Amino acid sequence: MGFGVFIHRTDSIYDDSPAEQYQFPGQYLGRVKACVGDWIIYYEPRKVAATRGYFAVAKVAQVIPDPKAPGMYLALIERGSYLDFVNPIPFNGPDGVIERGVLNEEGRISGRAQAAVRPVSAADFNRILSIGLAEDESELPRSGEPVEAPSAVGFSDGGQAPFVFEQERDRVIQLSSRIVRDRLFRRLVLQAYDKRCAITGLKLINGGGRAEVDAAHIRPVEANGPDILSNGIALSGTAHWMFDRGLIGLSDDLEILISRQANDPDSIQGLLNKTGKAIVPNGISERPHPQFLRWHRESCFKQ
Template sequence: MDWLERTAELRQWTRGGARAPHKPLLLLYALGRFQRDTDGELRYSTVEDDLKRLLDEYGPPHRTTPAYPFHHLVSDGVWEVRTDRGPGSPGSGVRELRSLGATGRLAPELRAALRREPSLLGRMARLLLDLHFPPSLHAELCGSVGLEPGPTEPERLTTVVRRRRDPRMRERVLTAYAYRCAFCGYDGRIGTLPVGLEAAHVRWWAFGGPDDVDNGLCLCSLHHTLFDRGVLGIGDRHRILVSPRFAGRSPAAREHVTALAGRPLIGPRPDARPVAAVHRSWHTGQVFRGGPCPAAAP
């Protein structure tokens, strides 16, 4: 059985590019727990808060329940659920999962394959990360689920991930924005080499975002992470949005985040294409956390 193919083909609700990372997040969490205890089960009532936190931090902006993936991941052949009544999930209702003592864990065949081939776990984790989340969040997400995926050879995944990133995108985007962060204007270099500047996808590559300049922003490392976490966004007339859910009391938080609200993007150059409306709309609906903050006082 090809577990990488099965991982890549998790059945998910989808419509118009909407994000639904519920199953990938549960599977990453289960892989992390498997690393620490290969025979352990996950009791729903015990892990519910952990899964809620993951969905809140890394899922789409709208509210959802961890009961959905806990039940539905069974249909993908990588997960099993038992209750006090025996094998089988009682459904996707929170009350049933709690009252019947539902527990879940990786399917027996998958657990056996992971024991035979320990490197499989890292390849599965890397595949889930690449297919559902931007690179800026990978290390943080692994830490959140207690996962140590280890090194993975990219060529081992090319037969499953048939789309390849364009390595030229970074240079094209940084050039279009004159090597300055589009949010804060940072333009650090060591000699002639830019440092701390990255090419961010507005519509994530994992969700069909093209490697084109009009789907890119040159951002410093801080603002790239905040953009991918939904703290920052792009509104009408290419003005910066700041999530009302962001909280920071320090002068640095105000200067580097809150004060950005309402400011126009810096760049791109006149001969480069600005961020396309279709990509801005996707980010606002699928990543940005809530409505915009009021513009900072001048």
């Protein structure tokens, strides 16, 4: 087992769904197999317009031949392991390249940087995670919400941990903890939506500095919904309640739908923003994905 970097483009010609599978040709089979049972980082190349750089982490569960494409393979992502970074990371940082394993002995970028799949050292992996998951300003919890303080152990270059296995243990805890993942997902969604409810358009901040908006999963975690931004939406408390109970939904083109079973549709209509469509981020990769919206309409929305 070992860490890896998988290159993925939003406009990829491959049959990729980062939270579910990664398609690749046979030339990379050995490298991908080396990552089975361990974590990889997704990277979007610099040549892509508005590139996200290093943008997510996920765990590879298994590798299988692609049944639909001879000569191609699929790296299947472990369910529930995918996590978008709060902070996308550029290839080059203030101190040079973030992934130092792509440098040759002379300190120059080598051909390894062009490989669609490549191994990455534990030091580079932890360095990328320490930036990608850093929380400069933690979101204030609601009263009664569980809180787990973020730990830098295993995600930092600074200081020397006494044992390697302790670093590994803390890293896995960070990536697997539901409390930590919920906190990071909330921060990611609120950041993308500018703390504004997608349904009402309201942006309310209470006296304690907390945004009165929730980060909702469109397809819930309990129904195998991933912690990916395109499966998230910012909703005020009332809108969140209605969305979860199927009183409102969204079409693929983001039109707000009101259930025929709602007892007071006129009042619900009065809560909607004037456009009648969800207010979402500009980036395509940040908007609700049609597959998650479709799941909500078919499994939750009351027609």
